Amino acid sequence: MAMIDEPLYPIAVLIDELKNEDIQLRLNSIRRLSTIARALGEERTRKELIPFLSENNDDDDEVLLAMAEELGVFIPYVGGVEHANVLLPPLETLCTVEETCVRDKAVESLCRIGAQMREPDLVESFIPLVKRLAAGEWFTARVSSCGLFHIAYPSAPETLKTELRAIYSQLCQDDMPMVRRSAASNLGKFAATVEAAHLKADIMSIFEDLTQDDQDSVRLLAVEGCAALGKLLEPQDCVAHILPVIVNFSQDKSWRVRYMVANQLYELCEAVGPEPTRSDLVPAYVRLLRDNEAEVRIAAAGKVTKFCRILNPELAIQHILPCVKELSSDSSQHVRSALASVIMGMAPVLGKDATIDQLLPIFLSLLKDEFPDVRLNIISKLDQVNQVIGIDLLSQSLLPAIVELAEDRHWRVRLAIIEYIPLLASQLGVGFFDDKLGALCMQWLKDKVYSIRDAAANNVKRLAEEFGPDWAMQHIIPQVLDMINNPHYLYRMTILHAISLLAPVMGPEITCSKLLPVVINAAKDRVPNIKFNVAKVLQSLTPIVDQSVVDKTIRPCLVELSEDPDVDVRFFASQALQASDQIMMSS
Amino acid sequence: MNGGEVKEVEAPAEPLEWRFSQVFGERTAGEEVQEVDIISAIEFDKTGDHLATGDRGGRVVLFERTDKRDHGGYRRDLEMMDHPVRTHPEFRYKTEFQSHEPEFDYLKSLEIEEKINKIRWCQTANNALFLLSTNDKTIKFWKIQEKKVKKICDMNIDPSKATGNGNPACSIVKPYVTNGGCADRSYGYLSKDFSFPAGSFAALHFPTVVHSNETSLSARCRRIYAHAHDYHINSISNNSDGETFISADDLRINLWNLEISNQSFNIVDVKPTNMEDLTEVITSAEFHPTHCNMLAYSSSKGSIRLIDLRQSALCDSHAKLFEGMEAPNSKSFFTEIIASISDIKFGKDGRYILSRDYMNLKLWDINMDSGPVATFQVHEYLRPKLCDLYENDSIFDKFECCLSGDGTRVATGSYSNLFRVFGCTAGSTEATTLEASKNPMRRQAPAPSRPRSLSTFARVGRRGPESPAVDANGNAFDLSTKLLHLAWHPTENSLACAAANSLYMYFA
Numbered sequence A: 001m002a003m004i005d006e007p008l009y010p011i012a013v014l015i016d017e018l019k020n021e022d023i024q025l026r027l028n029s030i031r032r033l034s035t036i037a038r039a040l041g042e043e044r045t046r047k048e049l050i051p052f053l054s055e056n057n058d059d060d061d062e063v064l065l066a067m068a069e070e071l072g073v074f075i076p077y078v079g080g081v082e083h084a085n086v087l088l089p090p091l092e093t094l095c096t097v098e099e100t101c102v103r104d105k106a107v108e109s110l111c112r113i114g115a116q117m118r119e120p121d122l123v124e125s126f127i128p129l130v131k132r133l134a135a136g137e138w139f140t141a142r143v144s145s146c147g148l149f150h151i152a153y154p155s156a157p158e159t160l161k162t163e164l165r166a167i168y169s170q171l172c173q174d175d176m177p178m179v180r181r182s183a184a185s186n187l188g189k190f191a192a193t194v195e196a197a198h199l200k201a202d203i204m205s206i207f208e209d210l211t212q213d214d215q216d217s218v219r220l221l222a223v224e225g226c227a228a229l230g231k232l233l234e235p236q237d238c239v240a241h242i243l244p245v246i247v248n249f250s251q252d253k254s255w256r257v258r259y260m261v262a263n264q265l266y267e268l269c270e271a272v273g274p275e276p277t278r279s280d281l282v283p284a285y286v287r288l289l290r291d292n293e294a295e296v297r298i299a300a301a302g303k304v305t306k307f308c309r310i311l312n313p314e315l316a317i318q319h320i321l322p323c324v325k326e327l328s329s330d331s332s333q334h335v336r337s338a339l340a341s342v343i344m345g346m347a348p349v350l351g352k353d354a355t356i357d358q359l360l361p362i363f364l365s366l367l368k369d370e371f372p373d374v375r376l377n378i379i380s381k382l383d384q385v386n387q388v389i390g391i392d393l394l395s396q397s398l399l400p401a402i403v404e405l406a407e408d409r410h411w412r413v414r415l416a417i418i419e420y421i422p423l424l425a426s427q428l429g430v431g432f433f434d435d436k437l438g439a440l441c442m443q444w445l446k447d448k449v450y451s452i453r454d455a456a457a458n459n460v461k462r463l464a465e466e467f468g469p470d471w472a473m474q475h476i477i478p479q480v481l482d483m484i485n486n487p488h489y490l491y492r493m494t495i496l497h498a499i500s501l502l503a504p505v506m507g508p509e510i511t512c513s514k515l516l517p518v519v520i521n522a523a524k525d526r527v528p529n530i531k532f533n534v535a536k537v538l539q540s541l542t543p544i545v546d547q548s549v550v551d552k553t554i555r556p557c558l559v560e561l562s563e564d565p566d567v568d569v570r571f572f573a574s575q576a577l578q579a580s581d582q583i584m585m586s587s
Numbered sequence B: 001m002n003g004g005e006v007k008e009v010e011a012p013a014e015p016l017e018w019r020f021s022q023v024f025g026e027r028t029a030g031e032e033v034q035e036v037d038i039i040s041a042i043e044f045d046k047t048g049d050h051l052a053t054g055d056r057g058g059r060v061v062l063f064e065r066t067d068k069r070d071h072g073g074y075r076r077d078l079e080m081m082d083h084p085v086r087t088h089p090e091f092r093y094k095t096e097f098q099s100h101e102p103e104f105d106y107l108k109s110l111e112i113e114e115k116i117n118k119i120r121w122c123q124t125a126n127n128a129l130f131l132l133s134t135n136d137k138t139i140k141f142w143k144i145q146e147k148k149v150k151k152i153c154d155m156n157i158d159p160s161k162a163t164g165n166g167n168p169a170c171s172i173v174k175p176y177v178t179n180g181g182c183a184d185r186s187y188g189y190l191s192k193d194f195s196f197p198a199g200s201f202a203a204l205h206f207p208t209v210v211h212s213n214e215t216s217l218s219a220r221c222r223r224i225y226a227h228a229h230d231y232h233i234n235s236i237s238n239n240s241d242g243e244t245f246i247s248a249d250d251l252r253i254n255l256w257n258l259e260i261s262n263q264s265f266n267i268v269d270v271k272p273t274n275m276e277d278l279t280e281v282i283t284s285a286e287f288h289p290t291h292c293n294m295l296a297y298s299s300s301k302g303s304i305r306l307i308d309l310r311q312s313a314l315c316d317s318h319a320k321l322f323e324g325m326e327a328p329n330s331k332s333f334f335t336e337i338i339a340s341i342s343d344i345k346f347g348k349d350g351r352y353i354l355s356r357d358y359m360n361l362k363l364w365d366i367n368m369d370s371g372p373v374a375t376f377q378v379h380e381y382l383r384p385k386l387c388d389l390y391e392n393d394s395i396f397d398k399f400e401c402c403l404s405g406d407g408t409r410v411a412t413g414s415y416s417n418l419f420r421v422f423g424c425t426a427g428s429t430e431a432t433t434l435e436a437s438k439n440p441m442r443r444q445a446p447a448p449s450r451p452r453s454l455s456t457f458a459r460v461g462r463r464g465p466e467s468p469a470v471d472a473n474g475n476a477f478d479l480s481t482k483l484l485h486l487a488w489h490p491t492e493n494s495l496a497c498a499a500a501n502s503l504y505m506y507f508a
Helices: A004-018 A023-031 A033-040 A043-056 A061-072 A081-094 A098-114 A118-133 A139-154 A159-173 A177-193 A196-211 A216-232 A237-250 A255-272 A274-289 A295-300 A304-310 A315-328 A333-350 A352-367 A370-381 A382-389 A390-407 A411-436 A438-444 A450-467 A468-475 A477-485 A489-506 A509-522 A528-541 A545-563 A567-586 B073-081 B335-340 B378-389
Strands: B019-022 B039-044 B048-057 B059-065 B089-096 B103-105 B110-112 B120-122 B129-134 B139-153 B210-226 B235-238 B244-248 B252-257 B259-269 B282-287 B292-300 B303-308 B322-323 B343-346 B351-354 B360-365 B373-379 B399-403 B407-413 B419-422 B431-435 B487-488 B493-498 B500-508
Touching: A004 A023, A023 A033, A023 A061, A033 A043, A033 A061, A043 A081, A043 B500, A061 A081, A061 A098, A081 A098, A098 A118, A098 A139, A118 A139, A118 A159, A139 A159, A139 A177, A139 B252, A139 B351, A159 A177, A159 A237, A177 A196, A177 A216, A177 B378, A196 A216, A196 A237, A196 A304, A216 A237, A216 A255, A237 A255, A237 A274, A255 A274, A255 A295, A255 A304, A274 A295, A274 A304, A274 A315, A295 A304, A295 A333, A304 A315, A304 A333, A315 B407, A333 A352, A333 A382, A352 A370, A370 A390, A370 A411, A382 A411, A382 B139, A382 B351, A390 A411, A390 A438, A390 B103, A411 A438, A411 A450, A438 A450, A438 A545, A450 A489, A468 A477, A468 A509, A477 A489, A477 A509, A489 A509, A489 A528, A509 A528, A509 A545, A528 A545, A528 A567, A545 A567, B019 B089, B039 B120, B039 B487, B039 B493, B048 B120, B048 B129, B059 B129, B059 B431, B089 B139, B120 B235, B129 B235, B210 B259, B244 B259, B244 B282, B292 B343, B292 B431, B303 B431, B360 B407, B378 B407, B399 B487, B407 B487, B419 B493
Parallel strands: B235 B282
Antiparallel strands: B019 B500, B039 B048, B048 B059, B059 B089, B103 B110, B120 B129, B129 B139, B139 B210, B235 B244, B244 B252, B252 B259, B282 B292, B292 B303, B303 B322, B343 B351, B351 B360, B360 B373, B399 B407, B407 B419, B419 B431, B487 B493, B493 B500
């Protein structure tokens, strides 16, 4: 150690630890590669660090992953883009490891570097690298190569381009399904770089092969290719080549393929354009909505609004609406739930009449669904509901649903509905709220589950914000303060919590006259937990009220608590006192 | 292949002459077998170059083939003396590792045994081997790789070298400053944005990695697929897509992605809403070797169901049902127990399924669900003794079965360390009984007296000579030495079978 100069010591340690036995230290060193590189300078980084890293390919995955990531941003440290090619060998090795996340990161980094490289360098070193990987002995290398073509292709000379297309086509017929999957999922990116002439000839034939693959997992990925390719093709070519494939896929034997179609439908519609959508994809979509596999119907139901927006109202009413009606009484609750979350968006598409006549009954039946998630999904889109059917109709059917959810035996359901109450309140207005929902809000403060009481306290605060202090003085504060006499200390604690939340909203005057006395009174509670919560609440009230009130009321109370027999009470009381001291000092 | 006919072969193949090849872990006379050493799973990999065994102690032992790759192994010299001309798969011990440890489920107050229930090989990549192993509850994904032993030397900071012996590699000269940066600044704190002098630090160097010729094998657990089974896992099976596999317990089958260990999908659930209505459990499950969407599972009632994963997400309804018809007059208390299928295997081309129940081996054509194309009696001689076998629980022994790589023969185990090999081509009369010992033909049963015709309508006819309850040497069959696990080499006529803690290998 004596020989290492002081300033170099940390660098030397970092370098040594690249080979440490402790993986954390190796990881740390890899994360600081740029530091090492700057210490070494560009030339030594190129000549020593990078070759050194290239040999380091049997390390743990975490280290390799970090290395793949670091190397992606290493161009400045090796001397700029003209030296970028020295970064390729280590990343090439990382492209062949068997851990997928490492390979993916290495491919990502290679793409990032390749995108910056100069054209002659790409031809000289990047394209050969892609070819080597594509001809790799193990499938891992071939899998990685698929993700690099779109970088290599544009700068390749004509002969090489022909070769690259041929190689890609081979990869799509590889023996290993992993390679075909990778080729299928990267086809869109690659196709985007290919010239229009070849796109129609070469790429489309590759694509057709993939759509007929006997592995479901490959066909599945080809579905995604449909949308990507469709956007590249001329509209008439798209209709000629892509549309039949989509229609075929929508009737595939495998439900997973149909699921992908249902999920991608909107993108596919965009790709083929509005006319073919109306003529060909509507029947396909209707089939998917009536699929016998629930998973497919879930995916299809979730797209109902988006799909209808592409259509004109007549078509939607004629073809889609009947299916929606069926789905609203689907045997799978998840299908109904997916439908409930999007159905309100259909209203603007259908227009007022159709909405009242046809959509409203569906909506009402979903609101009475036995499955709480379905009802919740409807209520969560309340703003849209209101616009469509108006408040009177809404309140009639909505209220029973809300009351039922508010009393659901699953506390998560109750929690979800509480979170919508402020939204409901703003939508429905004060009048409606007072009659029906006010009592519910108070009831939640006495819930058996802590999370509900906690949410209820927050809810009370948000209501006060919504309707203003005057309203709150009438409809919230008295009821809340009343509950401070509850025999159970946990409920009393909830009230203290509610008070601390309400105080900033209500302002100093009401806080002093109404809230503070209740808190001070609670300081004489027999339960220590209440007492130290009083101390906490008092601390939070201090900044709100007048200094004179603090001196006259709050501090004496805290002083008393700081002499309490219970250690926790003393602790929080003295903490609150300190805090109030600080406020005094600063003012 | 077409229709429901059995493979056409001009003349039935000659019965194979089985010879002893190797034994690993042979017991010396009088040696007590340790419970933990008993082999509980055997599996060849796809190429047949590797063999894995699992035992009750949670260990996985790997063997590698030696006769193809390197010649002149000592074992080869010793064991090939007798047959210098013929070559057959020769294996040597490669490595072993502890795959599972005994565990305790505190929530259910259940002990979880470390015993390996099944091993399945996965796709090799980059010269590393991959396999899945499972005990009752937890599946693990292992990577076994040969690593060159490395030595790191010539560090920057090495007290032993930095003692001032003038080693220039270890001395760092003061960095020279060309652009006015201050060399004296303290670098004790390394922040991302601190600046270095433009000159390079000549004395900094990289540690040298010296690769020695020694290699060491390391097994690393890459993923653990846990907490997905309420009951005991009986099977795992890889899909031909190379990315998914299934695991089956008594009531459910789950589908996993090899790369995702915290999530699996339930694809079969036979659990009745009321457990008192339970009449049937899953005993074994396997993916079709080439069709990624097809899998078969067997039940305790003796049926095999083929399901198509394309049909729906939860495959409670089967695509095809294969049920053996039991003669109605022979119904007894034991009928259902002995009908329970202990193992099913697909043939290599996926056309046939072999099943093993307590009494028989049955070969099914997946295109014909009316009955098996062939039935081979294995334990018919035990039928009068079912009562005793029930009393001592032997009737619940789960014998495995296997098919040869070319699909022309099938094999399964029995008691007294015996195993039987049958020819299943049309007209074949081959039915050999062998003993897992160094002299396998010792107990061979007499040749069948009557020629058996195998035509499509004779498919329910029972075949195969019965093994006598008392063998040629007058030894009664021994229920305590049972040969449950065996595996057929994928490309050659070579069998590996487990007799307690010993692994015997035969070839023909």
